[in-house]
Amino acid sequence: MTFRFRPLLAAGVAAFAMAALSSAHAQKKYDTGASDTEIKIGNLVPYSGPASAYGTVGRAAGAYFDKINAEGGINGRKIKYISLDDAYSPPRAVEQTRKLVEQEEVLLMFAPLGTASNLATQKYLNAKKVPQLFVSSGAHRWGDYKNFPWTMGWNVSYHAEGIIYAQHILANRPQAKVAILYQNDEFGKDMLRGFLEGMGDKAKTMVVTQVSYELTDPTVDSQMVSLKASGADTFINLSTPKFAAQAIRKAAEIGWKPTQYLANVSNQVTAVLKPAGLENATGIISAAYIRDPAEARWQNTKEYKDFVDFMKKYYPEGDPTNSLNVIGYSMAQTLEQVIKQAGNDLTRANIMKQAASLDMTLPMLYPGVNIKTGATDFYPIEKMQMIRFNGTGYDNLGSVLGM
Known part of the structure; x- marks a missing residue:
């Protein structure tokens, strides 16, 4: 009896193996641009x-x-x-x-x-x-x-970065009087919207002025004078590198010494902070999500x-x-x-x-920053580490923030 069923068993195993192999091949699906190799x-x-x-x-x-x-x-x-x-x-x-x-x-x-x-x-x-x-x-x-x-x-996203700066200010400077400089394009407006959204109802009382500049402007000197005149003690610098450096230097020239927040796109030491004057940039707060390979730490x-x-x-x-x-x-x-x-x-x-x-x-x-997406979340990176410039490089400032 055992002998009689051996061919059937063998045939069953073979059939199962063939089916599995066929299934494995069937599972291969390609669109244009992909193949076995x-x-x-x-x-x-x-x-x-x-x-x-x-x-x-x-x-x-x-x-x-x-x-x-x-x-x-x-x-x-x-x-x-x-x-x-x-x-x-x-x-x-x-x-x-x-x-x-x-x-x-x-x-x-x-x-x-x-x-x-x-x-x-x-x-x-x-x-x-x-x-x-x-x-x-x-x-x-x-x-x-x-x-x-x-x-x-x-x-x-610039929007998420703006929210993160708002989170940090609300947690650490709840009585701040905030002045904002932003580039009048999608970059600046995205970050500004994020910042104001992150501030919530507090934006009405804490944000005392918002001033924009155009990419074609030669300098932001007049904007900086206006921002200082607002009486703000916290400066949010949502500028690209050239204008960010100008703003930092001009703040020092006119004797304005607010707590400064600087957009991630402009926090490079060599390209922005050195032209602005390292002594003028010391204490600036920014945020990072990748490790800067130029930093000794x-x-x-x-x-x-x-x-x-x-x-x-x-x-x-x-x-x-x-x-x-x-x-x-x-x-x-x-x-x-x-x-x-x-x-x-x-x-x-x-x-x-x-x-x-x-x-x-x-x-x-950056340690603590991850990539996470979902069917209704197409923003892979939504966390940043707050950092502060010490005159030569950046130190961590508190914990990772974000959504």
């Missing part, structure tokens, strides 16, 4: 033009994909990274995006840089249902999952050493002290996790599903 990734950055300094973000990301490929790829598939120059020009961005989608047939657009360029391509990519994933811009609009379900940002950590080793091997011409390279490195690590989670379902819909299912940390994010 390769995943095509499109990218746009300004390698030329007025914002060419940001080109290193694209190069650092590409170097990380080289590292992935040298180590065997992701789930056995190599990354084909096609990074084109849009010269920071929206019309050029549209042209190059169409080339990547229609001619190169990429699976997704990864880390395209700049607010205006991405705004110019957002409707096209969403109509085509091509992921516009981890947009390299802090505009709040990149988290609008209802109207643009194929678009997701990566950087802390990180340079004995494993995370920093691993980053430097990566740069030496895969991007030797790049500057390991440039925080833009940390951004490219970290964004590529985030996409790596998305693709790992996607497994053998490399459809565009599943890529977005996995991007909206992240809960992770990255080595060069």
Whole structure:
């Protein structure tokens, strides 16, 4: 009796094995740009033009994909990274995006840089249902999952950063008289809205004046005189680097000594604080979400050493002290996790599903800052560490804040 059933048992095992194998093959799903061996990734950055300094973000990301490929790829598939120059020009961005989608047939657009360029391509990519994933811009609009379900940002949004400064002031300076300088564009207005939202009802009594400037203004000297005249004892400097440095220096020249808060985009020591005068910048408060590789306090950590080793091997011409390279490195690590989670379902819909299912940390994010997304949360990073400039570098100030 036992003997009689052996062929049936063997046949059953064989059938089960064949079914499992067939199922495994059936589970492989691909959209344009993906196969058993390769995943095509499109990218746009300004390698030329007025914002060419940001080109290193694209190069650092590409170097990380080289590292992935040298180590065997992701789930056995190599990354084909096609990074084109849009010269920071929206019309050029549209042209190059169409080339990547229609001619190169990429699976997704990864880390395209700049607010205006991405705004110019957002409707096209969403109509085509091509992921516009981890947009390299802090505009709040990149988290609008209802109207643009194929678009997701990566950087802390300017709106969230504004809320974080409000949280810190309410907790530490509840009697403050606040004066705000902001750039009259999407960057400045996003952060201003976030700050006022974070202040809530207190904004009516604590914010004594708001003054804007245009990108075409030669200086912000007159704005600073006006802000001082308001009697404010707390200055919120929502400016890009050139104007931020002017504002810090002018405050010192006119003898105004408020507690100063400085937007993250302008808290670089070399590019902003030195031109403003380090003595004038001492005590300035800002916020950070990545570890600045130029700061000595990180340079004995494993995370920093691993980053430097990566740069030496895969991007030797790049500057390991440039925080833009940390951004490219970290964004590529985030996409790596998305693709790992996607497994053998490399459809565009599943890529977005996995991007909206992240809960992770990255080595060069600030300790305590994480990446977390959800089906109704397209803002991967929403926490920042408050920091204060001590005359040479930054010290932590309190704990991580955010949503």
